[in-house]
Amino acid sequence: MTTRVLILGGGYVGLYTALELKKRAGRHVDVTIVDRRPYMTYQPFLPEAAAGSIEPRHSVVPLRREMKGSRVIQGRVAAIRHDQRQVDVTSDYGDERTLEYDELVVALGSVSRTLPIPGLKEFAIGFKYVEEAINLRNRVLGRLARAASTDDPDLRRRLLTFVFVGGGFAGVEAFAETEDMARAALRYHPELSAKDLRFVMVEMMPRILPEMGEEMGEYTLKELRDRGMEVYLETKLESCVDGHVELSNGEAFEADTVVWTAGVKPSPILGSSDLPLGPKGHVICAPTLQVTDEDGTVVEGAWAAGDCAQVPDLTKEQPAYCAPSAQHAVRQARHLGANLADHLRGRELTDYKHKHLGLVASLGLNKGVADVMGVKLRGWPAWFMHRTYHMSQIPTFNRKARVVLDWTTALFFRRDLVSMGRIHEPRRAFTEAADS
């Protein structure tokens, strides 16, 4: 008999669970993946995609190509009724359908965790998806080009002021990589100089990069400040209505770009499901990655992992939960796939246990910071380690090869720093032609 397995979300967890399950249970499972996007996003490469070091398309993995033998449905999960084994899916065009299943894997990941700050929703941009990375790159390069073409000093100042809110891992990488690209692009704008660029980071906590420990956080802070970047600690963004930025330390200035990188929260769609959720909105899981209720009773037929799941971290004193990271997501996914295959064969399940190995971060070309299993690296060695590690981790040989080719080409011909800003208004030239 074939078991219908429905996987919600085709990111790290969705893709790796499906691959593992197919490998172990083969023709005994009928796997369907639902995702809004037809690809898995390799998020650690988004800062490099935003900085023009790799082609954005190469930081995503096409699901249909990798998931041969499984069904991929592009659509938004709108509701989960596990008691009826049903999920409602809506396409971007409004078409609705209901999918039925025997076993459910919840892999919906997380979304940006925002705050009710005036102007934030209307003016800022997030940094979790490839479209946001492409937009940021075009935006920064476009602002440079426009600033170089104006004589208005106030407008120029505003165009060249870039604010990043949130000094966690993803925020620091995006901040440092984008500044590095903007600085490199100055060579094509003799009207501008490095002192015209203003990169500002706002962080509520007393330090940045908390995921890497105090020593590396302080090193990174000094590095960024030495590059002329402004980092405000213990400071909040109070408002950014129409780009008028107000900070809790009393500073106020105009900025044309505000990037929100202040953390994530589990996919809000889980709120319209009948699955048991923890205090922060994650699906509650046992170490076997089966969904459980608050008392620890297994909810039959439901599994979860990754950023949307509250998975006990068995390497720490309980209660402690695994942090949202690709490192856990990939390993949990493989474990989940193996456990689900064993469950279908009536075998005993095993617990997920993984000690976080550390992190590597890129701070721009040839600059980086790393703390891996207690070994701390700075500058070029850390940057090299970052590239080597992520090249080995991005799924499929196809993507690895394309990324290495991007890096190699950039080595000989420099990275491509042309703004494709007009890509965001593709009908403009045509409508102007029609109007004339």
Ligand SMILES: Cc1cc2nc3c(=O)[nH]c(=O)nc-3n(C[C@H](O)[C@H](O)[C@H](O)COP(=O)(O)OP(=O)(O)OC[C@H]3O[C@@H](n4cnc5c(N)ncnc54)[C@H](O)[C@@H]3O)c2cc1C
């Ligand atoms: C810029 C950046 C850099 C990072 N760098 C690192 C790093 O270097 N190391 C590290 O360990 N971690 C890193 N992370 C974190 C890591 O990428 C995440 O922890 C990981 O992606 C979580 O995997 P996941 O499968 O749970 O979620 P995701 O990979 O986010 O997948 C969730 C999927 O669900 C889909 N989805 C969501 N809602 C719906 C819906 N309603 N309907 C249909 N589909 C939906 C999404 O489109 C997405 O494809 C980084 C994150 C970011 C943003």
